[in-house]
Amino acid sequence: MALIVQKYGGSSVADTDRIKNVAKRVAQYHQRGDRIVVVVSAMRGVTDGLIALAKNIAPLPSEREMDMLLATGEQQTIALTAIALHALGVPAVSLTGAQAGIVTDGVHTKAKIHNITPKAVHELLHAGSVVIVAGFQGETREGQITTLGRGGSDLTAIALAAALKADLCQIYTDVDGVYTADPHLVPDAKKLNEISYDEMLELASLGTKVMQSRSVEFAKKFRVVFEVRSSLNDNPGTIVKEETKSMEGVVVRGVSLDKNQAKLTLVAVPDQPGVAARIFKAIGDAAINVDMIVQNISHGSGTPATDLSFTVDKPDLLKAKQVLENLKPTIGYQAIITNENIGKLSIVGVGMKSHSGVAGKMFEVLAREGVNIDMISTSEIKISVVIDLAKGESAMKALHAAFVS
Ligand code: ASP
Ligand code: MG
Numbered sequence: 202m203a204l205i206v207q208k209y210g211g212s213s214v215a216d217t218d219r220i221k222n223v224a225k226r227v228a229q230y231h232q233r234g235d236r237i238v239v240v241v242s243a244m245r246g247v248t249d250g251l252i253a254l255a256k257n258i259a260p261l262p263s264e265r266e267m268d269m270l271l272a273t274g275e276q277q278t279i280a281l282t283a284i285a286l287h288a289l290g291v292p293a294v295s296l297t298g299a300q301a302g303i304v305t306d307g308v309h310t311k312a313k314i315h316n317i318t319p320k321a322v323h324e325l326l327h328a329g330s331v332v333i334v335a336g337f338q339g340e341t342r343e344g345q346i347t348t349l350g351r352g353g354s355d356l357t358a359i360a361l362a363a364a365l366k367a368d369l370c371q372i373y374t375d376v377d378g379v380y381t382a383d384p385h386l387v388p389d390a391k392k393l394n395e396i397s398y399d400e401m402l403e404l405a406s407l408g409t410k411v412m413q414s415r416s417v418e419f420a421k422k423f424r425v426v427f428e429v430r431s432s433l434n435d436n437p438g439t440i441v442k443e444e445t446k447s448m449e450g451v452v453v454r455g456v457s458l459d460k461n462q463a464k465l466t467l468v469a470v471p472d473q474p475g476v477a478a479r480i481f482k483a484i485g486d487a488a489i490n491v492d493m494i495v496q497n498i499s500h501g502s503g504t505p506a507t508d509l510s511f512t513v514d515k516p517d518l519l520k521a522k523q524v525l526e527n528l529k530p531t532i533g534y535q536a537i538i539t540n541e542n543i544g545k546l547s548i549v550g551v552g553m554k555s556h557s558g559v560a561g562k563m564f565e566v567l568a569r570e571g572v573n574i575d576m577i578s579t580s581e582i583k584i585s586v587v588i589d590l591a592k593g594e595s596a597m598k599a600l601h602a603a604f605v606s
Contacts, residue, residue: 203368205230208240208358212375213432214278215245223432224285227331231291236326238361239333241282242354243274264309268348275335282333293331296321299340305347312339312347317364352413359416363423370425373432378439379411381605382456386594389606397444400454403549403583444551452552452559453604458597459545460590462492463518464510467525469535472505476532487524489517493578493587510576515541544593547585548600560584566603572596
């Protein structure tokens with residue numbers, strides 16, 4: 202008799218047949234005597250479709266009205282899922298985020314959860330019902346509907362699991378779990394039985410996007426152990442949990458390639474205190490995220506100058522270039538060079554903390570493949586390099602073969 206939170210993403214509830222399948226799975230657990238809370242996303246494509254409708258009317262619609270609109274996507278799914286369970290003879294009640302007691306701040310379209318008071322959920326579970334909660338949404342203390350940012354149903358599930366002290370939290374999706382690399386690009390990639398929160402966060406932020414990063418951070422903070430698994434079969438998935446000693450035995454857990462970065466280089470920036478601060482303050486004020494930064498002192502004659510390179514998300518490239526152009530008169534660099542044809546290739550593993558020589562081996566493999574390294578960055582559990590995009594996939598396969606398989 203466990204209390205289980207199950208989350209089904211948009212692909213798992215893509216049409217009425219899939220919703221009926223979800224209902225069958227939920228019914229099995231319910232018949233076993235488990236208490237089940239189901240969190241669902243909008244059906245696949247529904248949220249995007251609603252956004253497109255609004256943008257058809259106005260390029261920058263009011264964020265409050267966007268929340269009002271987008272919250273309807275999940276509301277369709279909760280009702281349909283309840284109806285599918287009723288058809289199987291299983292008692293079920295659907296609840297909006299607000300009805301489930303999810304209270305958020307007032308930042309429309311990317312609200313943060315303040316607290317959860319799941320009184321209604323407890324009462325319904327106690328009465329023997331399956332409870333179906335709309336993902337991705339909540340309500341402010343003043344009663345305004347909010348949403349939690351794209352992919353936010355994951356957060357609803359993790360946060361509810363924490364608030365309900367659930368025994369199990371299952372995130373159902375259309376893949377079997379977390380892989381050592383993107384299986385579409387690396388046929389040898391293997392499903393992982395377990396992974397630590399930190400490794401999962403690195404892999405999520407590196408483009409192996411299985412889950413919303415904020416939800417993984419939340420799970421880490423509140424120590425919610427969860428399983429990522431497929432709604433299309435009964436295979437066990439990947440358990441995501443705190444790092445254990447045995448995890449350190451594996452040096453590299455996964456390899457990933459992020460094709461969504463672009464690089465900017467400022468040539469001959471005056472080498473004086475405060476210059477980098479001014480540049481990155483302006484970039485930050487424009488809400489542009491910077492990932493890697495590299496600075497090279499040029500040892501020529503004349504006024505000391507440096508070349509400064511950094512990477513941003515590709516969609517932010519033009520905006521970043523504009524910000525830098527505005528700074529030219531006050532900072533006085535020579536030129537801006539941009540490059541969109543880069544890939545960020547990374548190896549990730551908590552085992553790196555206790556193993557040496559990992560970077561050397563990585564660079565050796567890349568050298569053998571004839572790959573030139575443009576930028577390097579490291580953390581305790583990750584080494585990333587920026588390389589030519591055209592060589593990204595073959596280089597990723599080589600690293601996977603050398604470290605993982
Ligand atoms: N329906 C929302 C989205 O598409 C939330 C979710 O799917 O988790 O972003
Ligand atoms: Mg989703």
